[in-house]
Amino acid sequence: xxxxxxxxxxxxxxxxxxxxxxxxxxxxxxxxxxxxxxxxxxxxxxxxxxxxxxxxxxxxxxxxxxxxxxxxxxxxxxxxxxxxxxxxxxxxxxxxxxxxxxxxxxxxxxxxxxxxxxxxxxxxxx
Numbered sequence: 788x789x790x791x792x793x794x795x796x797x798x799x800x801x802x803x804x805x806x807x808x809x810x811x812x813x814x815x816x817x818x819x820x821x822x823x824x825x826x827x828x829x830x831x832x833x834x835x836x837x838x839x840x841x842x843x844x845x846x847x848x849x850x851x852x853x854x855x856x857x858x859x860x861x862x863x864x865x866x867x868x869x870x871x872x873x874x875x876x877x878x879x880x881x882x883x884x885x886x887x888x889x890x891x892x893x894x895x896x897x898x899x900x901x902x903x904x905x906x907x908x909x910x911x912x913x
Contacts, residue, residue, distance in 0.1 A: 828890050835896045838875075842900030843907075846871035850908050864908060871901040 829835075850867035854860065875897035883889030 828888075828892050830892055835892065838893050838896035839900035839903070842871050842875055842897040843904035845874050846901050846904040847908065850904075864905065867908070868901060868905060871897070871904070875901070 846867045849870040850863050853863035853866050858866065875894060879889050879894055882893075
């Protein structure tokens with residue numbers, strides 16, 4: 788298990804690094820002007836459902852990719868949770884920089900989706 792981790796880290800490190808550079812180095816598209824009426828960030832709506840399922844999808848695909856690269860289940864699952872968290876936070880940082888709409892509620896739904904995927908993946912067998 789431990790011997791597979793460096794190989795997995797080498798396989799995923801370039802993707803993670805490219806993602807972090809793209810999110811942090813991308814210049815803002817334009818400084819968002821404060822709208823006269825700020826869009827309401829409701830707790831329920833189609834956007835929240837999308838956040839839930841996309842976070843679950845990212846975690847599931849990451850888990851499968853890590854297992855395919857040779858990582859054991861015990862190391863692939865926490866790594867997949869980390870990837871889902873990084874993508875979720877990265878997207879909200881991007882939205883905050885480009886649209887001025889950083890949403891804690893979106894992150895809450897991302898966390899719920901990642902938790903649901905964690906439970907499903909934890910209970911599955913080969």
